[in-house]
Amino acid sequence: MKLKIFTAILTLLAFVGCKTPEAREPVSQNSGSFIRESVKRNQKLVAKEEERIQEIIQKDTAHNYISSSDGFWYYYNTKVTQDSISPVYGDLVNFNYDISTLEGTSIYSTEEIGTREYKIDQENVFNGLRQGLKLMKEGETLTFLFPSYKAFGYYGDQEKIGRNVPIRSTITLNKIIEEDNLNQNENSNTP
Template sequence: MKKLVFISVLSLFSCKRNNPVHPPVGGVLSQNDLDVSKNRMRNLNAIERQQIQEWIKGQNEKFFPTQLNYWTNVEGFDHRERRPDDSPISYSYDLYDFDQTKIYDKSISRADARFGHFDELKAVENALRYMKNGEEVTLLVPSSLAYGTYGDQNKIDNDIPLIIKLKAL
């Protein structure tokens, strides 16, 4: 009986020793883990940028790169006057994949949002700062500026670049 207990305890300890330790969500990662993640995102971003540029070549409409790493169909877009923080804006947008399939049937809309105080995709908030009231623009956004490595936990998977049709109301 003692042998059976000893073998059971020994096997439990040996199993426990071989399990990799994963930090909890929001936990602390080592510098090596952070470097691996940073390199993964850098490589993914380079691949997505190349794929988006190839997609643009097949389009009739012209797209222009912006300083924040997305494209828009308006030349000189991010060289316009920039809206200040705390200024209000109302807007709506639709999300598409690069097959130009609309992801959600209903547009995403916000009324009287204030810059610096609303939680939005980085590319959307940045583009809204340069848009004129009533203007519509199309954004081509790599996944790092969209829903990133987690997706939206609904219809948008992780690491998916998006086409965003944005309107400043």
């Protein structure tokens, strides 16, 4: 009997003690002002960089600059006029490039960087380089003016390129190996 009463009391206490949790009031409320201020700062930075790039383009009467829909500018040093392909997703490209300030002071020379290979959209390279290579044909050399958000952005490259630095880069696309040919070569090399 004592056991039944004890069990009943424990059950009653457990039932009364278990109530649904109540939502807490937030400790602080975010009004979004930080995000709005950050957006404004970035818009000013982009406008300032684009103004600087436009000044360089206007002073450079020797070249015909093209405005890309991706937010950078370029001109042809060497243009391939016959029908040729541009690299697409999965193609392997062999290329050389350099990086300098917008005014042309070298940051990384072609010799420092060396010849590179890159599978289009499958490896990590800076945004402008990835998009610029897709505009090129085998044998072409183009010079690009990249705003910082298309180059190394807020963090820079942690070595020679600081944060929010727009760059100039001359890229030569040496060879394109189409993904289909690349897969055939890999399959023929397997035992």
